[in-house]
Amino acid sequence: MNNISELCVSVEPLRPHHKVIDVGDIFLDPRYNRFLSLPVVQDGIPLGTISRSHVQQIFMARFGRELAGNKPISQFMNITPLIISLDQSMAEASQHVTSNIVFPITEDFIVTDGGGYHGMGSVIDLIRGLERQLVSQNQSLEQAYEKLKDSQAQLVQSEKMASLGQMVAGVAHEINTPLGYVQNNMELVRDAYGKWGELNGAYDALFGLMESPGASEADIGEQFASLQQLREEFAEVYPRDSMESLFSDSLYGLRQISEIVVNLKNFSRLDQAAVDNVDLNECVISALTIGKNVIKHKAEVVRDFGTLPRVSCSPSQINQVFLNLLTNAAQAIDGFGKIVIRTLADAQYVHVVVRDNGRGIPPELLARIYDPFFTTKPIGEGTGLGLSIVFGIVKDHGGQIQVKSEVGKGTAFCVSLPIKRNLN
Ligand SMILES: Nc1ncnc2c1ncn2[C@@H]1O[C@H](COP(=O)(O)OP(=O)(O)OP(=O)(O)O)[C@@H](O)[C@H]1O
Ligand SMILES: [Mg+2]
Structure with a gap:
């Protein structure tokens, strides 16, 4: 028409x-x-x-x-x-x-x-x-807008699922290490318990002989000697101090596992709309625990945390922001580098700065990093959605994100969230 x-x-x-x-x-x-x-x-x-x-x-x-x-x-x-x-x-x-x-x-x-x-x-x-044309154009624009919103929501969802998949692999790995040694320790305890049962049997036999009127000195002596041998073997294989550290190591491992589980729960709190008063330092710690597996092989993490007022925000989304920034920082480092996380507050904002000493971003690419699907990573490694999602979340919270980067020196992202959020 x-x-x-x-x-x-x-x-x-x-x-x-x-x-x-x-x-x-x-x-x-x-x-x-x-x-x-x-x-x-x-x-x-x-x-x-x-x-x-x-x-x-x-x-x-x-x-x-x-x-x-x-x-x-x-x-x-x-x-x-x-x-x-x-x-x-x-x-x-x-x-x-x-x-x-x-x-x-x-x-x-x-x-x-x-x-x-x-x-x-x-x-x-x-x-x-013209009016009819405008109305129909308007309708198709509205439909296109709705479709776009739908597909954006789907993209956000699939990016979440992708990062969740990565996290699950990371978390599985994190849990696996303490779980492995707790399991080993339990096997040792089970063996020790078997040996201890043998030792106990030998004690019983000795007491039985001592109490029996018909038992000869020689029988008792023989039983005593075999008990003695078992005791020495036991003490040699399962010395008391090593048994104690076996228990304390296992308890430490179990505590680590439960810490990961608590963090995971905090991280994935599916309270999408929920707005809590949140200490952003805790969000950073949560993101660090979840991303630990990716980060630990790439960088030493330095925490330079200030005391922060609580911020009204959706913690699950803010966790996602920090995880994306930390993952990007780790991925930008060739070899082994350093990631410094600094948190501070002024009268209106809480600022979280994630700085790495990685490759940096060339000035001509800086303007594009928040674009959806912009990535410099090989196919299959990056979707290019991380920073666009970060940007969306920060904007939804009435905050700002800034970046400074120098090729060969590193990159710093600063996320600033308002302490009091004007909810409309
Ligand atoms: N800390 C950083 N150092 C250097 N380059 C960075 C850093 N953070 C982001 N970039 C650049 O910005 C691009 C876009 O980042 P973004 O997180 O949006 O996507 P991605 O990391 O490539 O993929 P995804 O996050 O989906 O795995 C990256 O490909 C990279 O080139
Ligand atoms: Mg990314």
Whole structure:
């Protein structure tokens, strides 16, 4: 629906009498009742228009009919009519009409077909056509916007799932280490318990012999000797201090596992909309625990934490922000580097700075890093969504994110969140 012929419902076909004819004939022709102007054509070529009101004025004037009735219409017509070509688009037609119109709304325009007369169109219909077009464009824009919102939500979700997948692998690894040695220790304890059962049996046997009236000195001596041997073996294989550290190591391992589980729970609190008063230092610690597996092989982490006022935010989302920044920092380091996390507050904002001494970002790429899908990582390694999600979350929280980077020296991201959030 772009062409004037489709939209301008009032375009009238050429009629045989659309020639230069006298005013009386045109005025009397009832077929023009749809239009406010009448076309004046000669040999199929449009020459001008004359408006109904103009014709009326002429005829109503004193002796108008008598004086003007026999004169050619060319004497009264508007010689600069609005002319639209049939193949013009709605946009072109309306631009031409609106910039040349003399009598708003009441003026009509001539539609030409390859220079010849094709018909008349009315400005009111053109405006209606435009309005219809606008409404339908608006609808399709709204639909496109809805679709875009949906797919953005899906992307955010799938990025979350992807980072969740990575995290799960990392967390599984983190749990696996303490779990491994707790398991080993338990096996040792089980063996020791078996040996201890043997030792206990030997004690029982010795006491049994000592209590039995028929037992000889030699029997008792023999049993005593074998008990002694078992005791020595036990003490050698399971010395007391090593058994104690076996228990304390296992307890330490179990504590580590439960710490990871608590952090994981904090991290993935699915309280999307929930807004808590949160200590951002805790969020950083949470993100560090979850990302530990990725970070520990790449960098030493230095925590330079200040005392922070609580911030009203959604902790699960803010955790995601820090995890993304920390993961990016670790991934930007060749070999083994350093990540410094500094937290501080002023009267209005809490700032968290994540600084790495990695590769840095070339100045010409800095403007693109928040774009969705912008990545410099190989296919399969980066989706390029991390920072765009970070940006969205920080913006939703009424905060700001800034970056400073120098190639070869490193990069610092500073996330600033308002302490008091204006919720609307
Ligand atoms: N700390 C950093 N040091 C150097 N470059 C960085 C750093 N953080 C981000 N970048 C650059 O910005 C790009 C976009 O980062 P973003 O987190 O959006 O996506 P990604 O890390 O490539 O992929 P994803 O986060 O989806 O795994 C990265 O590919 C990288 O080039
Ligand atoms: Mg990333």
